[in-house]
Amino acid sequence: MKVLLISGPNLNILGQRQPEIYGTQTLADIEDLVGKRAKEWGVTIRPYQSNHEGALIDFIQQERSAEGLIINPGALSHYGYSLRDALEAFPGGKMEVHLSNVHARESFRHHLVTAPIMDGVVAGLGWRGYLAALDALVPMLQERHDRGATRPSDGSQSGS
Numbered sequence: 001m002k003v004l005l006i007s008g009p010n011l012n013i014l015g016q017r018q019p020e021i022y023g024t025q026t027l028a029d030i031e032d033l034v035g036k037r038a039k040e041w042g043v044t045i046r047p048y049q050s051n052h053e054g055a056l057i058d059f060i061q062q063e064r065s066a067e068g069l070i071i072n073p074g075a076l077s078h079y080g081y082s083l084r085d086a087l088e089a090f091p092g093g094k095m096e097v098h099l100s101n102v103h104a105r106e107s108f109r110h111h112l113v114t115a116p117i118m119d120g121v122v123a124g125l126g127w128r129g130y131l132a133a134l135d136a137l138v139p140m141l142q143e144r145h146d147r148g149a150t151r152p153s154d155g156s157q158s159g160s
């Protein structure tokens with residue numbers, strides 16, 4: 001099973017960027033932690049970061065065969081409609097993560113355009129939020145997979 005780990009604008013400078021809000025871990029640290037937890041789940045992580053909305057969209061379109069994704073869209077979460085459309089078209093499971101509690105910050109951060117089309121959203125747990133997202137996503141994908149395998153149309157279940 002493959003899960004994409006996508007980071008939007010300014011997340012490449014985590015560790016230096018307002019550490020009192022976003023923590024001292026770098027993006028490489030977070031990708032490493034998620035990669036290690038994913039290994040425990042038997043899942044492969046494919047990390048990607050860009051400061052450009054179009055590049056994020058290209059990546060999501062290219063990787064549509066992945067079973068799931070975890071994304072921190074950065075500020076694009078608040079206004080990135082093209083990114084939202086790309087995420088909506090991605091057929092796999094989707095989790096959104098924010099390091100900070102966006103609801104407790106400036107009012108422009110309260111409005112999330114990507115969140116409504118996600119399977120789940122984690123905010124305010126710092127780097128631990130990524131692990132929480134992965135720990136919720138993997139069993140969800142496994143359940144979906146198992147349900148899919150026993151759909152009546154597969155002939156493996158008699159109709160009720």
Ligand code: DQA
Binds near residue numbers: 077099101
């Ligand atoms: C963020 C919150 C956004 O409002 C901000 O623009 C970011 C990071 C977070 O992880 O808390 O870049 O997504």
